[in-house]
Amino acid sequence: MTFKMEPKLNRRWSNNPEKAGASRLLLVIFYSLFIAYVFIAIKIILFKTIPFSALFHTGIMPALRSINIIPFNTIIEFFSSENIDMGRALANIGGNIAIFVPLGIFVAYAAHNKPLRISFLCLLLTSFALEVIQYVIALGSSDIDDILLNFAGGAIGVGIYKWFYKSTPSRNQFLMSLIGFLLISGLSGGVVIRMVEPELLSFSTSKVNYVYENNEVMAGWNEAEADLFGDLAAAEGNKITVYMNPKSVRTTEQQETDEEYVQIQINDVTKIFTRTISSDKNTVINRYEEVTSAEISSLLETGDTAPSVRVWLSNENKQVAEAVLISIID
DSSP: OOOOSSOOOOTTSOOOGGGHHHHHHHHHHHHHHHHHHHHHHHHHHHSSSSOGGGGGOTTTGGGOEEEEOSTTHHHHHHHHOTTSOHHHHHHHHHHHHHTTHHHHHHHHHHTTTSOHHHHHHHHHHHHHHHHHHHHHTTOEEEEHHHHHHHHHHHHHHHHHHHHHHHHOSSHHHHHHHHHHHHHHHHHHHHHHHHHHOGGGGOOOOSOOEEEEESGGGGTTOOGGGOSEEEEEEEEETTEEEEEOOTTSOOOTTOOOOOOSEEEEEOOTTOEEEEEEEEEETTEEEEEEEEEOGGGHHHHTTSSSSOOEEEEEEOSSOTTBEEEEEEEEEO
């Protein structure tokens, strides 16, 4: 499929040779914004969970994978679950829409002389491809709801493009309108991201070093082979409650479950480990320790968010844990 990168001139627009130089300059700016947008979008969409350098650390990557193929399941969960903050839900939904608005503008420009369905198809395929990449390379959660939200944002971008095209009297004013919109929306989006989640716009090229302290205590327990992965919601006596957060990254071996909360029994032979994650400049430190069941409750009081938990279930009784790993961000 080939696109003509120059849209057909609006009949109302004059084709004045004297303005050709200005048009070329505006096109250079427009394409430069597109290139900048591509880098920023890839950083936010694909590397929001981990830095790019983590791709080369196979010890981390296998667990960063989950998938949802049920339309609107995650969106409904965002608004119905008491454990998900409404601000976080709106930020996630709004972010997935907003990130594709510029792409809708660029696609509409590239496919100006093509049927509208071509632009929509490109948007769907692009979003689908990004979700597939996330799953294949294990970069986080692949979700059909993200595709739907991305497509909605792209469709808004196409609509904005069409509106500017019909309402501007010349090609130069049309390009200036698009450039102005992209700059204003980009700056506004950058301010919002800096306020809500500033690490998304971190483009540090420094290599991130991963240090694993005392990880020999987990010899024989492969994190990628854990049966359950979620948030530690409660711990009392010989029982823990795992919240199956739909936007948590999960292991490929996780059991299928329709339950939002899963209760798992622990006993005297259950191995319980903690992983404390801290950072010092470009070094991420993972320290492992073995603890007792009596110490689990105190871990819920550590930090502002619930610690994540991985559970290896007994082959004889799927309600009983053979081992538990609780991760805490220091």
